Amino acid sequence: MTEGGASAEELPGAAMVREFCGYLTVERGASEHTVRAYEADLEAYLRWAARAGVDPINVRYRQLRRYLAELDQAQYARATIKRHLSALRSFFRWGTKVGRIESDPASVVLAPKADRRLPKTVSLHDVAALLAVYGPVDDEGNPREQTPQEMRDAAVLEFLFSCGARVSEASGLRLAWVNFREREVKVFGKRAKERIVPLSRGGAAAMEAYLVEARPQLLDGRESEFFFVSNRGNQLSTDSIRKMFKRALAAAGLDQSLSPHALRHSFATDLLEGGADLRSVQDMLGHASLSTTQIYTHVTPEHLKKIHGLAHPRA
Secondary structure, eight states: OOBTTBOGGGSTTHHHHHHHHHHHHHTSOOOHHHHHHHHHHHHHHHHHHHHHTOOSSSOOHHHHHHHHHHHHHTTOOHHHHHHHHHHHHHHHHHHHHTTSOSOOGGGGOOOOOOOOOOOOOOOHHHHHHHHHSSSSBOTTSOBOOOOHHHHHHHHHHHHHHHHTOOHHHHHTOBGGGEETTTTEEEEEOGGGOEEEEEOOHHHHHHHHHIIIIIHHHHHTTOOOSBSSBOTTSSBOOHHHHHHHHHHHHHHHTOOTTOOHHHHHHHHHHHHHHTTOOHHHHHHHHTOSSHHHHGGGGGGOHHHHHHHHHHHOTTO
């Protein structure tokens, strides 16, 4: 945590934020990406408190409201302000629980009503172009020679789309969790929640080809429990997957604002449009609440029209 090159220790409360982030990692099992997001939001709060002359730990309710109001005046999106408040709530809840903070002012601060934003998805045509970037055939169906790295990257992209997996789940996938005979994968999601997800034929083919032909070359005699490994035989990191995804977007000529999570959104949307029930999609995505999955019901108008046409007596 730094500010303009200054040491993090110069910000009051920085040590406690680091302690909280350690708790998220060790005891809550939060992903590296999640911890970084919490740390960035809390660092922004500490910088504001230092500028405003506010004690960031013994802060009052009205002062927190003032902080959120300033974010609003700076034209932050409501969803971003809500995320900052969520980080503060988690931090103060932890602080009071471990006896480091006397009271929790964040618990009574109301979150702004978030704008309803539909998840960004990738069309099937664009998914095909993306998967073809590193695949055994190009987007015109012509065979191409793959390097071990390209076979791995093709398998990662196929896995993300085939299983609706998060980047952290691809990075943490173990060799023992992939069952090609049953065409299914065991995935550990947020808070180490386990789920079994079926593999598509294309996903299984790409992953098995990588496992047999490319992975041994990348390992070069080394051993690893992780399914996807780096060029040096280590666990393939989440940052490496995200950078690879951006390169694939550029090569396919697709929107650079897309993220790997868009494949997860597309996975859910395509399942619902294909007739899958909401509860099954919830299980495959690993959502704790059905309400989280219900957002995808708002992005399938064609499917709803089809159902209406088949079921309504006067359609």
